[in-house]
Amino acid sequence: MQLAKVIGTVVATQKHEGLKGYKMLMIQPLTDSLQPSGKPVVAIDSVHAGYNDLVHWVSAREATLVMDNSFAPVDAAITGIVDDVHVVSGGIKDKEEIFA
Amino acid sequence: MILARVKGNVVASVKHPCYEGQRLLIVQPIDEKGTDMGDSFLACDTARSAPGDVVLVEREGNTARQLLGTSEDPFHSVIVGRVDKVDVYE
Numbered sequence: 001m002q003l004a005k006v007i008g009t010v011v012a013t014q015k016h017e018g019l020k021g022y023k024m025l026m027i028q029p030l031t032d033s034l035q036p037s038g039k040p041v042v043a044i045d046s047v048h049a050g051y052n053d054l055v056h057w058v059s060a061r062e063a064t065l066v067m068d069n070s071f072a073p074v075d076a077a078i079t080g081i082v083d084d085v086h087v088v089s090g091g092i093k094d095k096e097e098i099f100a
Numbered sequence: 101m102i103l104a105r106v107k108g109n110v111v112a113s114v115k116h117p118c119y120e121g122q123r124l125l126i127v128q129p130i131d132e133k134g135t136d137m138g139d140s141f142l143a144c145d146t147a148r149s150a151p152g153d154v155v156l157v158e159r160e161g162n163t164a165r166q167l168l169g170t171s172e173d174p175f176h177s178v179i180v181g182r183v184d185k186v187d188v189y190e
Contacts, residue, residue: 002142
């Protein structure tokens with residue numbers, strides 16, 4: 001599960017039966033400071049995300065669980081549109097105690 | 101399972117129904133000495149953890165689904181515990 005930004009759409013006429021009726025978006029995975037991390041991927045959309053939205057997405061086997069057919073050949077799916085990212089600075093609380 | 105520190109949280113109002121009521125936290129993997137290692141990612145919380153806590157994170161969908169919901173929910177990573185102490189014998 002990771003953050004990403006929607007950077008485009010993907011249209012395919014010829015595709016696996018399991019993919020029919022689903023919107024596919026191009027997403028760029030991001031770090032928590034919203035910097036690109038890795039290469040863009042194509043993800044199935046389950047939340048009506050649009051261009052430039054900040055989203056969270058799930059990869060691997062779980063991605064296909066957003067679809068009706070959970071055996072569709074999918075390995076990335078958008079699971080939410082992010083409103084806010086809070087990063088708290090200060091590192092580990094009680095670091096000396098835990099890693100003594 | 102890996103060690104990670106909780107770095108913050110993510111708020112989303114439009115989301116897959118299974119994420120309703122779940123806390124989605126940013127976790128940063130750390131090594132056995134508490135130093136950051138690799139990229140952070142998101143995980144759902146089952147251990148009432150807060151930013152600054154050292155936690156145990158499971159990056160495996162089946163565990164996440166068993167802890168968080170039904171067998172049809174798209175969860176992949178989950179926080180399964182808060183760490184009190186790490187001892188490494190060298």
